[in-house]
Amino acid sequence: MTTPLAPCPGCSRHVRASDAACPFCAAALDRPASGAAQATRVAVALAAALAASASLAACYGGPPHPHNYPGPRTNAAPDSGAVLDPQKP
Numbered sequence: 091m092t093t094p095l096a097p098c099p100g101c102s103r104h105v106r107a108s109d110a111a112c113p114f115c116a117a118a119l120d121r122p123a124s125g126a127a128q129a130t131r132v133a134v135a136l137a138a139a140l141a142a143s144a145s146l147a148a149c150y151g152g153p154p155h156p157h158n159y160p161g162p163r164t165n166a167a168p169d170s171g172a173v174l175d176p177q178k179p
Contacts, residue, residue, distance in 0.1 A: 095104040100117025111118055 094107045096107040096119065097103070098105050098112040098115065098117055098119065100112055101115040103112070103114050105112050105114070105119065107119075109119055
C-alpha cells in the first residue's frame with residue numbers, strides 16, 4: 091500500500107501526510123483532524139453519485155411507443171399490406 095502524501099504549506103513539496111514536520115523546510119504540517127475529513131469527502135462523493143444517477147433516471151423516458159416505428163417498406167398503398175420485394179428494384 092502506498093503512503094498518502096500531502097503538500098507542505100511552507101515549500102509546497104509533497105511529504106508524507108503522517109509526518110509532523112516537513113523534512114525539507116521543517117515547517118509544521120497540519121495533521122488531519124481524524125477520519126472526519128475523509129468521511130466528509132466520502133459523503134460528498136456519495137451524494138454527487140446519487141444526484142447524478144437520479145438526474146439520469148429522470149431523463150429516461152422509457153422505450154419509444156410502437157406506433158412511432160415505421161412499418162416495412164412497401165410499394166403499395168399503406169393499407170394494402172403488400173411488402174416490398176428486396177429482389178426487385
